[in-house]
Amino acid sequence: MTQEKKQEFTRRLSCCNRGGMVVVMYDILFAYLEDAEESHPKDYGAFKASVGKAQQVIRRLMDDLDFTYPIAGSLYGAYQFANKHLSLAVCKNGVQNVRDAKRVLGNLYEGFVEAARQDTSEPLMQHTQQVVAGMTYQKGNLTETLQGSENSRGFLA
Numbered sequence: 398m399t400q401e402k403k404q405e406f407t408r409r410l411s412c413c414n415r416g417g418m419v420v421v422m423y424d425i426l427f428a429y430l431e432d433a434e435e436s437h438p439k440d441y442g443a444f445k446a447s448v449g450k451a452q453q454v455i456r457r458l459m460d461d462l463d464f465t466y467p468i469a470g471s472l473y474g475a476y477q478f479a480n481k482h483l484s485l486a487v488c489k490n491g492v493q494n495v496r497d498a499k500r501v502l503g504n505l506y507e508g509f510v511e512a513a514r515q516d517t518s519e520p521l522m523q524h525t526q527q528v529v530a531g532m533t534y535q536k537g538n539l540t541e542t543l544q545g546s547e548n549s550r551g552f553l554a
Contacts, residue, residue, distance in 0.1 A: 419458075426458075434492055475505060483495065
């Protein structure tokens, strides 16, 4: 994953609510799966590392399930299916199992995106810097500016 993508995910996580956080986690998962597909025939080490990171995200999604809701059991089964297929992808050194896991997770992703659109709760992080992006004084480049960037953000030593 590129440094730019990591920064984008960090920005999105700093201003999202609960529903948005699940969507961002899925986006991170899909970024790792795309990295795995791109590196597959050329570099087995990078393929294995990308699949491993995708499995970490799936395990985190599994750990965060609330089993007081009936849907959590179905989600857990889908996550187990995807995790099993990613393990098989590493064992067989094949990309088809990655695609199968991606297909199943893609269907879940669409549901979480719709749920996040309807979530009107407050952002999870408070006192974060506001990022304003726009075209200013640089032809063809997007410039980002941080608003309210004081020296102290609530931490004193």
